[in-house]
Amino acid sequence: MCPKNNNKFTGYDFIKESAGIEEYVLVENSLRVLVLEDHSAPVATFMVTYHVGSRNEAIGYTGSTHLLEHLMFKGSRNFNKDKNTAIWTELQNIGAQINATTWNDRTNYFEVVPSEHLERAIAIEADRMRHAFLKDEDRQPEMTVVRNEFERGENSPFDVLDKNIWATAYQAHPYHHSTIGWRSDIENVSTERLKNFYDTYYWPNNATVTVIGDFNKKEALASINKYFSEHSKSKEPIPPVYTDEPEQEGPRRIMVKRTGQTGIVGIAHKTPKGLHEDTYALQVLSKILADGKTSRLNKLIIDKGLATSIFMYDFPFLDNGLFITYAFLTPGIDHKEVEKIIINEYNNITESGVSKEEVERAQAQIRATVAFSRDGTYAVASALNEAIAIGDWTFYTNFMDNISNVTEEKIKEVVKKYFTEDQSTTGWFIAKEPKV
Amino acid sequence: MGTFSDQVIINEEIKGVKTYVMPTGVKDVVTISGSMLGGSIHCAGKNSKVSSLVASMLDKGTEKKNKYEISDMLESVGAELNFSSTRYHTHFTGFCLKNNLETVVSLLAEQLTTPRFSTEELSTLQGRISGNLIRDKENTKKLAMIQFLRTLFPRNHPNYQATIDESVESVKKASVKDLFAFHKEHYGLGSIKIAAAGDVKAEALNGLLLEAMKDWKNKKTNIPKITEKAIKPKKGSQTIKVQDKTSADLYIGQSIGINREHKDYYPLMLGVYILGGNFSARLMQTVRDKQGLTYGIGSSISGVSFGADGYWSTWGTFSPDILKKGVGATKDQINLWFDKGVTEEELSAKKTTINGSYKVSMDSTSGLTSKILSNAEQGRDLLYLDEYPKIIDAISLSEVNTAIKNHVDPEKLYMVSAGTL
Numbered sequence: 001m002c003p004k005n006n007n008k009f010t011g012y013d014f015i016k017e018s019a020g021i022e023e024y025v026l027v028e029n030s031l032r033v034l035v036l037e038d039h040s041a042p043v044a045t046f047m048v049t050y051h052v053g054s055r056n057e058a059i060g061y062t063g064s065t066h067l068l069e070h071l072m073f074k075g076s077r078n079f080n081k082d083k084n085t086a087i088w089t090e091l092q093n094i095g096a097q098i099n100a101t102t103w104n105d106r107t108n109y110f111e112v113v114p115s116e117h118l119e120r121a122i123a124i125e126a127d128r129m130r131h132a133f134l135k136d137e138d139r140q141p142e143m144t145v146v147r148n149e150f151e152r153g154e155n156s157p158f159d160v161l162d163k164n165i166w167a168t169a170y171q172a173h174p175y176h177h178s179t180i181g182w183r184s185d186i187e188n189v190s191t192e193r194l195k196n197f198y199d200t201y202y203w204p205n206n207a208t209v210t211v212i213g214d215f216n217k218k219e220a221l222a223s224i225n226k227y228f229s230e231h232s233k234s235k236e237p238i239p240p241v242y243t244d245e246p247e248q249e250g251p252r253r254i255m256v257k258r259t260g261q262t263g264i265v266g267i268a269h270k271t272p273k274g275l276h277e278d279t280y281a282l283q284v285l286s287k288i289l290a291d292g293k294t295s296r297l298n299k300l301i302i303d304k305g306l307a308t309s310i311f312m313y314d315f316p317f318l319d320n321g322l323f324i325t326y327a328f329l330t331p332g333i334d335h336k337e338v339e340k341i342i343i344n345e346y347n348n349i350t351e352s353g354v355s356k357e358e359v360e361r362a363q364a365q366i367r368a369t370v371a372f373s374r375d376g377t378y379a380v381a382s383a384l385n386e387a388i389a390i391g392d393w394t395f396y397t398n399f400m401d402n403i404s405n406v407t408e409e410k411i412k413e414v415v416k417k418y419f420t421e422d423q424s425t426t427g428w429f430i431a432k433e434p435k436v
Numbered sequence: 437m438g439t440f441s442d443q444v445i446i447n448e449e450i451k452g453v454k455t456y457v458m459p460t461g462v463k464d465v466v467t468i469s470g471s472m473l474g475g476s477i478h479c480a481g482k483n484s485k486v487s488s489l490v491a492s493m494l495d496k497g498t499e500k501k502n503k504y505e506i507s508d509m510l511e512s513v514g515a516e517l518n519f520s521s522t523r524y525h526t527h528f529t530g531f532c533l534k535n536n537l538e539t540v541v542s543l544l545a546e547q548l549t550t551p552r553f554s555t556e557e558l559s560t561l562q563g564r565i566s567g568n569l570i571r572d573k574e575n576t577k578k579l580a581m582i583q584f585l586r587t588l589f590p591r592n593h594p595n596y597q598a599t600i601d602e603s604v605e606s607v608k609k610a611s612v613k614d615l616f617a618f619h620k621e622h623y624g625l626g627s628i629k630i631a632a633a634g635d636v637k638a639e640a641l642n643g644l645l646l647e648a649m650k651d652w653k654n655k656k657t658n659i660p661k662i663t664e665k666a667i668k669p670k671k672g673s674q675t676i677k678v679q680d681k682t683s684a685d686l687y688i689g690q691s692i693g694i695n696r697e698h699k700d701y702y703p704l705m706l707g708v709y710i711l712g713g714n715f716s717a718r719l720m721q722t723v724r725d726k727q728g729l730t731y732g733i734g735s736s737i738s739g740v741s742f743g744a745d746g747y748w749s750t751w752g753t754f755s756p757d758i759l760k761k762g763v764g765a766t767k768d769q770i771n772l773w774f775d776k777g778v779t780e781e782e783l784s785a786k787k788t789t790i791n792g793s794y795k796v797s798m799d800s801t802s803g804l805t806s807k808i809l810s811n812a813e814q815g816r817d818l819l820y821l822d823e824y825p826k827i828i829d830a831i832s833l834s835e836v837n838t839a840i841k842n843h844v845d846p847e848k849l850y851m852v853s854a855g856t857l
Binding site for chain 1 (some may be wrong): 467796
C-alpha cells in the first residue's frame with residue numbers, strides 16, 4: 001500500500017506504510033528507516049536498533065553486547081572528548097534525553113531532542129555506527145562500571161531468581177544467560193573480542209533507524225542519507241543464530257537461598273516465537289490472570305494476603321520465550337501454597353476456559369495501552385523498537401487488530417498447548433535468616 | 437513553540453478547585469493528574485501512615501460499590517485510576533481513552549468522597565504494605581537513605597524518615613476510625629488542583645467535574661508552618677550491614693538551611709546540577725566514566741518545598757571492596773567543586789540543558805500534567821513555567837559559586853553506607 005503523500009525520496013526505496021509509519025530502505029547500504037511525522041510537541045526521537053543482542057553471544061563472551069553498548073559512548077571519529085564533542089555532552093547540553101539499552105534480541109541507541117537538534121542526533125549515531133573508538137584503555141574502567149551494574153542487579157532477589165529460571169529453562173539456546181552476562185565474562189572479555197563483535201554486527205544492513213516527531217520528512221530523510229550513506233553494507237553476511245533449544249522432557253525446579261526478608265515464586269512455561277500467532281492469546285491471557293484487581297490471580301492471591309504483588313513476564317522475543325508468573329510472597333507464606341494456586345488456575349483454564357467478559361476486558365485494557373503507546377515520540381519509538389527486535393515492525397501497528405481476534409477458545413487452546421508440567425520451570429527464592 | 441500560558445485553559449468555576457487543561461495533538465488518550473492537601477504532615481502528632489492508608493483504601497470500595505465493581509468499570513474500558521499520598525498531598529492520576537472520560541471522572545469523585553473503608557480490606561492492605569516495607573530491609577539504597585535523613589533532621593521535621601520497623605508498626609496500628617477521621621477532616625474542596633492533557637476539551641472536562649463535585653463540602657486544610665529546622669551539619673559516618681549484597685549504596689551530604697524560596701536556591705541548584713545532575717556532570721564524568729568506580733552517581737537538592745529547609749545529597753553505588761576508593765574519589769570531586777567553583781562554560785552548558793529539557797518534557801501527556809500540577813501545588817502562576825528558562829538564564833556565575841560557598845561545607849559532610857561491608 002502506498003501512502004497518500006509523496007514517498008519518492010532521493011536515495012531511498014519506499015517499502016511499505018502501516019498506521020502512518022512509513023518504511024524506506026537506503027539503497028546505498030540497505031539501512032532500513034521508519035518515519036512518522038507528529039507535530040504535537042516540538043520534540044523528535046531518533047533511534048537506531050541493531051539486530052544484535054545477548055542471543056548472539058556464547059560462553060566466554062556473555063554480556064559482550066551490553067559491554068559494547070557502554071563503550072559506544074566513549075567516543076567516535078567526530079564525537080569525542082579530544083574534540084570537545086563527547087556524545088553525552090553534545091546531547092545533554094541541548095537538553096536531550098539520551099541512552100541505550102541491550103536485551104536478548106537487539107541493542108538500541110536513542111535521543112529525544114528538541115526538534116531543531118535532530119540533525120545532531122543523526123550525525124552522532126551515523127558516526128558511531130562504523131567509527132567508534134573501542135579502545136582498551138576505555139574498556140578497563142568501563143568493565144568495572146558494568147560489573148557494578150551486574151552487582152546492583154545481584155542485590156535484587158528477583159533479578160537473581162529470574163536469571164536462574166532462564167538458565168534452567170534454556171540449556172542450549174543463548175537465552176540461557178541474561179543480557180548482563182556472567183561476572184567472569186564481563187571481567188575477562190578482551191577488547192579485541194568486542195571489536196570483532198562490533199565489526200560483525202554494527203552495519204547499516206543490520207540496523208533499523210526510527211525517527212518520530214516534529215520534523216520535515218524530506219529533510220530528515222535527506223539528513224539520514226547524508227550521514228549514513230558513507231557506510232557500505234557489511235562485507236560478510238550477518239551470521240545467524242542457529243542453535244535451537246532441545247525439547248524439554250520434564251519439569252525443572254530451581255531454588256536460590258540467600259539472606260533476605262521474603263520469598264518469591266516464579267513459574268515459567270516455554271512460549272513460541274514472538275511472531276507466532278499464539279503470542280496474541282498469551283498476551284490476553286496475561287491480562288486475565290494478573291492485570292487489575294478483577295484478574296484471577298489478584299483475587300486468589302493478593303486479596304487473600306498471600307503475596308504483596310504479582311508480576312507477569314510475558315514479553316515476545318525473536319525466538320521461543322518464557323511466560324513467567326512471579327508472586328512476591330507476604331512474610332510467613334509458604335511457597336508451596338502460592339505455587340499450587342497458580343498451577344490450579346492454569347489447570348482450571350485448561351479444563352473450563354475463560355469467559356467472554358474476561359477476554360473483552362483484557363482486550364479493552366490492551367486497547368488503552370496501545371493508545372498510550374502513541375503518547376509521545378519516545379513511546380512510539382520504544383514500542384517500535386521491540387517489534388523491530390522480534391523481526392517485524394508491523395507487529396506494533398497490527399497488534400491491536402490481532403488482539404481483537406483472540407477468542408475464549410484460542411486462550412483455552414494455548415494454555416493447553418504451552419502450560420504443561422513437562423514444559424515448566426519453577427523457581428523459588430528462599431529468604432535465609434541473617435547470620436548473627 | 438507555544439507557551440504554557442497560551443495553551444493551557446484555566447478554570448475556577450468550582451470554588452476550591454482549579455483546573456488546567458492542555459489539549460495536545462495526541463489522539464484518543466487523556467491523562468489527568470490532581471491533588472489536594474492532605475499528606476503525612478497533616479497527621480502530625482498522630483499516626484503518620486494514616487494519610488497514605490486512606491489514599492490506598494480509596495479503590496477498595498465506596499458506599500455504593502465494592503472494589504470489584506469499581507475495578508470492573510475501569511478495566512472494562514482499559515482505564516486506570518491511582519491514588520497515593522505524599523508528605524503534603526493526596527494525589528490522584530487517571531489514564532483513559534477520551535470516550536471514557538465521564539466514567540473516570542464520576543468514579544474519581546465517588547471514590548474521593550464516599551470511601552467504604554471496610555475493616556477486612558484494611559487488614560489485607562496492612563498485610564500487603566507491611567510485607568513491602570519488610571522487603572525494604574534488604575534494599576541497601578532505602579536503608580542508607582532513611583538513616584541519612586534521620587541524621588540530618590529532627591523527628592518533627594518534614595524531611596525526617598521513620599525506620600522501617602516504625603513504619604510497619606504505624607501501618608499495623610491504624611484503624612478504620614483513624615481513616616474516617618482523616619478523610620472527614622481533609623477530603624473536600626479548597627485546595628484541589630487538577631491538570632489534564634491529551635485529546636481533551638476544557639469545557640467537557642470542567643462540565644464533568646462541575647457535575648461530579650457539586651455536593652462537595654469545603655475543607656480548611658492548609659500547609660502548617662514549618663518551624664522545625666534541620667540539625668546543624670556535622671561530620672560523621674555510619675555503616676549499615678546487610679548480608680549477601682554485592683553492591684553497596686552510599687549517601688553523602690548535609691542539610692543546607694534554605695528552602696526553594698530563598699534567593700540562593702536556583703544558583704545552588706544549578707551548582708549542584710553541574711556537580712551531579714546528569715551523565716555529563718562532573719561526578720559521572722570522573723567517578724564513573726574516567727575512573728570506572730561506579731555504575732551510577734549523582735547529586736541533587738531535595739526537601740525544599742513548602743517552607744521546609746532541605747538537603748543536598750550525593751548518592752552512588754560501589755562494589756563493597758572499592759567503596760573506600762569510591763568515597764575518596766567522590767569527596768575529591770566535592771572538594772574541587774567547592775574550592776574552585778564551577779566555570780562559565782559549565783554554567784552556560786547547563787542553562788542550555790535546562791532550556792532543552794523544558795521542550796523534551798512536553799513529549800507526553802503525563803510529562804505535561806506532572807509539570808503543570810507540580811507548579812500549581814507550589815502556588816505558582818502558570819506563567820512561571822514559561823518564565824522558568826529565563827529565570828535560569830539570568831543567574832550569574834558569581835551567584836552560583838557564592839551559593840555553593842554559603843550553603844555547602846565539605847568539612848561537615850555526613851555519610852551513610854549500606855551493604856555487605
